[in-house]
Amino acid sequence: MQIDALKQKIIAAKTSLGIDKIGFTTAAPFRHLAAGLKMQKAKEYTSGFEHQVLAQRLYPQRIFDHPQSIIAIALAYPSKLPFKVPHDRQQPRGRFARASWGLDYHQILRDKMQQLINFIKANIDVEAHFKAMVDTGELIDVAVAQRAGLGFIGRNGLLITQEFGSFVYLGEIITDIPFTPDQPMANQCGTCTRCIDRCPSQALLGNGHLNAQRCLSYQTQTKGIMAAEFRPKIRNVIYGCDVCQLVCPFNRGKAVDGHVQMQPQLDEAAPKLKQLLTISNQEFREQFGQLAGAWRGKKPLQRNAIIVLANLGDRSAIPLLLKLSEQDVRPIIRATAIWALAKLAKDNKTAIVAFLKQCQQVENDAQVQQSLQAALKRIRGKELNSHKIS
Incomplete structure (x- = not known):
């Protein structure tokens, strides 16, 4: 099968594969990102969760033999709870940010990318190779997705799509198949600075970069004592932060339902705080183990739950x-x-x-x-x- 015909067949099959957006780009280096990444590291703006070898983040050929293309995919995740959270003064609840609702998105994306790889292998008559990765991989997801035409990178550093706003999970597959690349999408933020102005901790730098050390999402994932400055700012959220998404005009009216595996459950998305503080390790694994927000374990979430109880004034x-x-x-x-x-x-x-x-x-x-x-x-x-x- 010719490469262009294969590409069109992949695009036609994306819905049946459970993929919401798909795009193709070259495996050329991402040299334009180097200065910004070096600046963030020099100013100690990085979180430490990033891949540590800069060259591997910029040069696909450093992590894959003879790369020709990168396939970028996006899965839309729920932007609203499908139920009302009960209000009980005796049992106040905290919140997980939207990106942690439902099954861990790393697992969902890996499954979808493996299905895509299997589909491509079944429809090509030559040997091809693939390397799939989510945000724990070497490449920078938003940079790949932007260059593959899935959306543009907003001032908050997130990929913003036309259909789903920024409520999307991203993954990419490097391959030695030379697909025709799609057109990148230019930034459309214009003069809007709402995400920067409303960021509770002033973590956004205004150019798509952020000081990750100040980001509340990062702060909720650290394992040490949270600095006093950030404690009131997390309000009732025990994992993550959605503020820069909620104030973004491109997310207005985007009532995304997401996939079945992403649907939140009440006691996972909005757990009872005091109950969380008395939960056993086994109970924690059973209730929260499948969430992306549980990756750092029980202690950071319990520390955050204590802070939220104080923020709520729960005597x-x-x-x-x-x-x-x-x-x-x-x-x-x-x-x-x-x-x-x-x-x-x-x-x-x-x-x-x-x-x-x-x-x-x-x-x-x-x-x-x-x-x-x-x-x-x-x-x-x-x-x-x-x-x-x-």
């Missing part, structure tokens, strides 16, 4: 926070629970101060001791302010 969580502050074996959880106690302390400040001073006598972790000192200072500051007001 009914104080008994649980007292227990975590004293008994949890993980210093990060103890330190965060102590911070939350200080934020929630009100009529019971005297009792909480006594408890924190008792913790000081037995605590042997330096970070937790710092949290104890900061908590006591905060409560005393509240007391001084209350006296001034009265």
